[in-house]
Amino acid sequence: xxxxxxxxxxxxxxxxxxxxxxxxxxxxxxxxxxxxxxxxxxxxxxxxxxxxxxxxxxxxxxxxxxxxxxxxxxxxxxxxxxxxxxxxxxxxxxxxxxxxxxxxxxxxxxxxxxxxxx
Amino acid sequence: xxxxxxxxxxxxxxxxxxxxxxxxxxxxxxxxxxxxxxxxxxxxxxxxxxxxxxxxxxxxxxxxxxxxxxxxxxxxxxxxxxxxxxxxxxxxxxxxxxxxxxxxxxxx
Numbered sequence: 001x002x003x004x005x006x007x008x009x010x011x012x013x014x015x016x017x018x019x020x021x022x023x024x025x026x027x028x029x030x031x032x033x034x035x036x037x038x039x040x041x042x043x044x045x046x047x048x049x050x051x052x053x054x055x056x057x058x059x060x061x062x063x064x065x066x067x068x069x070x071x072x073x074x075x076x077x078x079x080x081x082x083x084x085x086x087x088x089x090x091x092x093x094x095x096x097x098x099x100x101x102x103x104x105x106x107x108x109x110x111x112x113x114x115x116x117x118x
Numbered sequence: 119x120x121x122x123x124x125x126x127x128x129x130x131x132x133x134x135x136x137x138x139x140x141x142x143x144x145x146x147x148x149x150x151x152x153x154x155x156x157x158x159x160x161x162x163x164x165x166x167x168x169x170x171x172x173x174x175x176x177x178x179x180x181x182x183x184x185x186x187x188x189x190x191x192x193x194x195x196x197x198x199x200x201x202x203x204x205x206x207x208x209x210x211x212x213x214x215x216x217x218x219x220x221x222x223x224x225x226x
Contacts, residue, residue: 003161031212043204043216056213090162094212107212109162 004110018079023091031096032074037088081117088112124217139190141205149207151188156202195224
């Protein structure tokens with residue numbers, strides 16, 4: 001089956017602009033998580049969506065937002081870009097156990113979108 | 119706050135030697151523990167999870183709740199094991215706290 005697809009693969013933006021990244025999860029997966037990867041901070045959790053609802057959020061400013069559509073595809077938006085937002089943004093999908101279920105928490109990662117802010 | 123420590127940034131061993139990648143965590147609640155691996159030019163992928171108690175590609179990981187550690191071990195390293203390894207406690211809602219990673223280099 002097709003894996004997690006992220007588009008675009010590469011982006012170059014100017015400070016102050018905004019950007020939208022897209023993630024198509026594995027068919028049947030309802031949970032989509034986003035991570036920022038930088039050399040200095042490593043992999044940091046941004047947020048997670050399940051059935052179009054944000055269930056969890058990391059410690060990022062409000063400039064970082066996301067949404068999920070009824071087909072489970074997710075977008076992440078960053079407004080008023082700063083140089084420090086340059087990073088690899090990874091998306092991960094999973095079946096997404098609900099409530100106390102831990103059975104389906106294996107996350108499958110996309111190849112990422114490399115964002116460069118100049 | 120949740121915290122994951124992988125003390126070694128780089129670990130170099132010779133083929134056939136034992137390898138241990140250390141992971142210590144500080145976590146409120148009872149996380150599920152995972153190890154993820156990223157081979158060169160490939161996606162981050164799950165290696166193993168403690169709840170499964172499996173041995174994947176010869177790797178095992180023992181959860182020590184007293185020491186809050188989840189070290190990854192393999193008795194005989196192979197060159198194809200060279201990769202970046204991340205320890206990641208996770209909760210019910212697919213929120214993972216990744217360590218900074220350890221780059222394993224297995225020399226011939």
